Amino acid sequence: MSEMSKRTPLYDLHVELGGKMVDFAGWEMPVQYPMGIMGEHNQCRTKAALFDVSHMGQVILRGENAALKLEALVPSALTTLPEGKARYTFFTNEDGGIMDDLIVSNAGDYLFAVVNASMRHQDIPHMADNLDGVEVTEIFDRALVAVQGPKAEDVVGELCPVARDLKFMETVVADIMGAECRVSRLGYTGEDGFEISIPEDRAIEISKVFLAHDDCEPAGLGARDSLRLEAGLCLYGNDIDNDTSPIEASLTWAIQKRRREEGGFPGAARIQREIAEGAARKLVGIKPDGRIPARHGVEIQSLDGDTIGTVTSGGFGPTVGGPVAMGYVSAGHTSPGEKVNLIIRGKVQPASVVALPFVQQNYKR
């Protein structure tokens, strides 16, 4: 492990809980705890799991017309985002590729954004340089803790009753054990749950009270990856990157009608064209017929033997009980039920294109 690795405010708790620490995007993070990835995954699907996501970048954007100005960098509608609501969006580049994906919340006086750990170094200057008259402040003194799963409301609600009243993608500032926290009803597991921004000096104490609940156990990055994959959620750097457009990535739902019509964001020409004419390739679910996991980089062929795409994320889905994957296939091969072949270690393995997600999302709408 590199000496340069950074530690989150929860580091000592991870060690105390027996977390197996690995380097992730320059951070020392737990990939799993003694329960193991499958147990942690199932814990989140059936009860509640607590994840440390403090490595992600928390940013405050403050200034007149901050939402309007940010719309120049992302294709989602932000000026109409009501106070107390959060929205998924992405920075696009001039070619219509995705520079990073993020969540933006309207916090009333300011916007609160959460960006990927691996892209903080890019996103913060990108916003600071391009948002004239907006103060861009990266927050370094707060942890970010995700409590996810069907019992998350019980776990968080005991300490923070107002959390029970939130619906999916709603956010509020709330008191938890005397600490001022931001509680948002969202996450990246496909389950109901919360992400809670906590002052760093209270993060372990509050996390321990969550974990003291009978239904809540800690979970690491391993389970987070299999959960988001089954839920059909993109991982930046794997499924989406500077070359993939939001239309190719099946993220068109995140571009609201006004923005589709008006444009006015980087790469609008390509994105509007692909909305109108369709993209040359699409991100789809891939379900291998057998038991062999198809991982990132596996070639996808048509039954005729032509290369039609590549797996971008794949592994074993504990809830599905078998291998699951996502990947890009060329137009004409994107319909659910389409039979394809995967080339794994030189051998042909049959698979099908399937609709995403693999596991029904359970959000509280």
Next chain:
Amino acid sequence: MTTYYSEDHEWITVEGDIATIGITAHAAEQLGEIVFVEQKDAGDAFEKGDEIGVIESVKAASEIFAPVNGEVVEANALLADTPSALNDTPESDAWIYKVKLSDAGQLEELMDLDAYKALIG
């Protein structure tokens, strides 16, 4: 019966000219929960260092490298049906291959238990 160990965390026991090969408990622990094992077929010959299988865990795919020269006599069918056996009983029921050794002298290049314990600390 002597057990030999490789630097790739395999164990080998020998009866006559038939050796049984598996992975150590330490290796199974490091790999995490195992969901698929790809094995060679009976009759396949290999040389030391060749890839003779792949173990897929929830985390990643890891190759199995041959610790000696030989030929597969039997691949353990248990692993095809119950790959997780490799986590539960890696040093007994969940052996991976029975092989016919073609160069028994190679065993002397492997480690004994004490040397292996020193390797994994």
